[in-house]
Amino acid sequence: AQSVAQPEDQVNVAEGNPLTVKCTYSVSGNPYLFWYVQYPNRGLQFLLKYITGDNLVKGSYGFEAEFNKSQTSFHLKKPSALVSDSALYFCAVREWGNFNKFYFGSGTKLNVKP
Amino acid sequence: GAVVSQHPSRVICKSGTSVKIECRSLDFQATTMFWYRQFPKQSLMLMATSNEGSKATYEQGVEKDKFLINHASLTLSTLTVTSAHPEDSSFYICSASVTGGRANTGELFFGEGSRLTVL
Numbered sequence: 013a014q015s016v017a018q019p020e021d022q023v024n025v026a027e028g029n030p031l032t033v034k035c036t037y038s039v040s041g042n043p044y045l046f047w048y049v050q051y052p053n054r055g056l057q058f059l060l061k062y063i064t065g066d067n068l069v070k071g072s073y074g075f076e077a078e079f080n081k082s083q084t085s086f087h088l089k090k091p092s093a094l095v096s097d098s099a100l101y102f103c104a105v106r107e108w109g110n111f112n113k114f115y116f117g118s119g120t121k122l123n124v125k126p
Numbered sequence: 127g128a129v130v131s132q133h134p135s136r137v138i139c140k141s142g143t144s145v146k147i148e149c150r151s152l153d154f155q156a157t158t159m160f161w162y163r164q165f166p167k168q169s170l171m172l173m174a175t176s177n178e179g180s181k182a183t184y185e186q187g188v189e190k191d192k193f194l195i196n197h198a199s200l201t202l203s204t205l206t207v208t209s210a211h212p213e214d215s216s217f218y219i220c221s222a223s224v225t226g227g228r229a230n231t232g233e234l235f236f237g238e239g240s241r242l243t244v245l
Binding site: 054061113119 | 130132158160168169170172175217219221223232233234235236237238239241
């Protein structure tokens with residue numbers, strides 16, 4: 013069975029500082045991993061994905077994520093946080109076949125303070 | 127990227143009535159769409175997988191007679207909450223992935239969500 017875990021309910025960071033939102037995964041087979049962001053009362057927006065290739069994946073709005081197979085992690089990072097980055101972030105894993113279901117983590121609320 | 131349109135964004139209804147939510151893929155065909163429910167400050171719960179031209183596949187614990195899903199075309203799926211009650215109040219989100227050939231980029235594209243309030 014596929015699953016992802018986001019160990020932090022909330023992450024607080026000052027504007028201009030680097031940020032990390034953690035995600036670990038458990039999959040059978042190759043992992044297909046994604047990060048999404050959700051603003052209040054909105055749907056989810058795609059940030060980035062890892063399917064294969066380079067372990068460092070670059071995505072939208074200056075975000076990047078590092079795939080680490082030995083630690084089964086896919087942490088989301090940004091070198092310099094903006095107040096506008098404050099939102100809810102979801103890590104997800106896709107199950108190929110079986111209707112290609114996505115399984116989402118519990119979400120991490122990122123608060124960037126001025 | 128691909129665009130998924132969801133309507134209505136907000137709906138308020140009386141207990142006992144039915145509410146229909148539409149999900150459309152605007153610039154791509156989606157043989158499969160997914161319906162999620164999100165409770166306040168919680169993650170997304172997959173309710174069902176909607177397949178064009180066939181019956182939806184519901185997740186365990188989701189009442190198929192309560193949440194009717196129809197996927198009549200490659201660009202439209204609907205979720206009908208029948209005989210709604212206050213406990214059905216929630217944020218419902220649909221999503222779809224681009225299927226087939228080079229268009230399959232792997233990620234899901236989400237609608238903007240529908241906030242249902244049952245009085």
